[in-house]
Amino acid sequence: MSLAEKYPEEIKRILAKYPPEHKRSALMPLLYLAQREKGYVDNHAMNEIAEMLEITPTEVAAMIGFYTLYHGEPAGKLRIQVCVDLPCALRGADKFLADLCANLGIEPGGTTADGLVTVEPVMCLAACDKAPVFQTQGPDGIAYHENMTVEKTMQLVEALRESGKEVK
Amino acid sequence: MAHILLRHRDIPDISNLEVYKKNGGFEAFKKAVTKMDPGDVTQVVKDSGLRGRGGAGFPTGMKWLFMDRDNWPHYVVANADESEPGTFKDREIMENNPFQFLEGVAIASYAVGAHAAYIYLRGEFWPVAAWLDEKIAEMEKAGYLGEKLFGTNYSLRIYTHLGAGAYICGEETALLESLEGKRGQPRLRPPFPPAYGLYGKPTVVNNVETLTNVPLIIANGADWYKSMGTADSAGVKIFSLSGRVKKPGNYELPFGTTFRQLIYEYGGGIIDDRPVKAIMAAGASSSIIKVDDQALDTPMDYASVRTLGADLGSASVIVIDDTVSMDWLLNKTIHFFKHESCGKCTPCREGNYWMLHLIERIHGGTGSAEDVELLKSVAKQIQGKCLCALGEFSTMAVVSAIERFPEDFKKAVHS
């Protein structure tokens, strides 16, 4: 199904935010819409967005390459993005990441064998006073998880495994 | 003292429209639109001494005056990209005191004759954007946004726009490119946004905290605002305190508060009561201040911090104690800038590539004294040759750490 068939209302709302002669501005919100379901933007969606905004598919692909929150490839159902930037690292973030990965049996950047979660180290998330902190990026959007422990994180993963839904 | 920006700490439900109204909410916007000329609004903000809180400290009223009046429409863009490591103040404002920020956007828009304003939020603020969308809808319903406001001819719409994970999009011209649906790469300047901004039209770009000051300045006047802070830095500032302190967090304090007060009175001192070794006052983009008594007693205002060979920037104070070695720290900052360089100019792109290579060697224990010298010289070669300030930022910690903490690097290359 095309995006236009799946999300007619959302697309209308997005396009209404920008002057009609500058509809290219809708590109970023449309990419979020396109990766909502599967966690990445597939070729179909790329071509459809390009057509909608009267730009080339290459220009759309370049955007996905430039911005880290757009994905051109599938990964785990839920991305756990752990901040290991300087202020968090001063409060134990590196150890949190290492311990979490060890518990899940993966390397940083890796995905669990069942395809459920991917753990990625990321830069500052504007929550430096609440380290260890990570964001989850999944079908339900993006959410903050602050003052975390490995134990609490494993519970979150277990709950996701059982229910298929993220617990916030 | 009651808070001026973090008012939710005194009035917990201030994100509720009725509560905000009961506490003077939207009075300033109404007064501006119904009783003041746009020029008068700008004048009050100029007289208040308000300077931009996004890092550069540019006088806000002056920026509004620069808007090209022969080219229309005009736009206001709120910079909510907040990606400098150590900065987490705009998020607290938007999550807890959203209406005061939105009222600030509205007053700025009226002052420069804009009928559309965009809030550019970093992609990670996805839940914050959804929340602001709700608040904007409430304002529209209550008649504070939309057509013919307060019975005048003035109309205004505010829209949110999400970025997607790129620090460089905090730089105002990269932000505008991104808002136009392009890759976030800075533009050549001049022309500056008040002459050539969004869609090539005159645009004011202001930080969230800057704009959140505006309603109370219009309500209480320039003299009230100037009575706080110091001569060169008027008013209050939110200091984001992070690193090796017992109580990290945001602290809204008058400019001129000392580092010692922030760290010990508010931050509860250092973890395990160790000594402070260094301070980065402007996040990862800082020159590193070597701490002694004199540094600790320095007032935090733009001019005083400069006497320490550093900048106050966005006042994201990262505290470093004596358990931290500077080669470890540079490994973090260089990783960040290497990752965030947009790649448009060679010195920044290649320089950060080489700096990363060198610091990994030095920090990894296989580096030599020559590598440390080379690292410093690569940093110096980046300086002054870049299209935007990120290139410059990427060198600040490197040069200052090597010059001010030589013993750390001696140890790193000998171990």
Ligand SMILES: Cc1cc2nc3c(=O)[nH]c(=O)nc-3n(C[C@H](O)[C@H](O)[C@H](O)COP(=O)(O)O)c2cc1C
């Ligand atoms: C690399 C880089 C990143 C920046 N990031 C931000 C940011 O996240 N938020 C912000 O308000 N300003 C940021 N700035 C500063 C903006 O370019 C601009 O000066 C500011 O938004 C102007 O608003 P103000 O005058 O209210 O401070 C950044 C600048 C550079 C060079």
Ligand code: SF4
């Ligand atoms: S200095 Fe760096 S971030 Fe700025 S434009 Fe050049 S390459 Fe891009």
Ligand code: FES
């Ligand atoms: S450094 Fe981790 S949230 Fe800022």
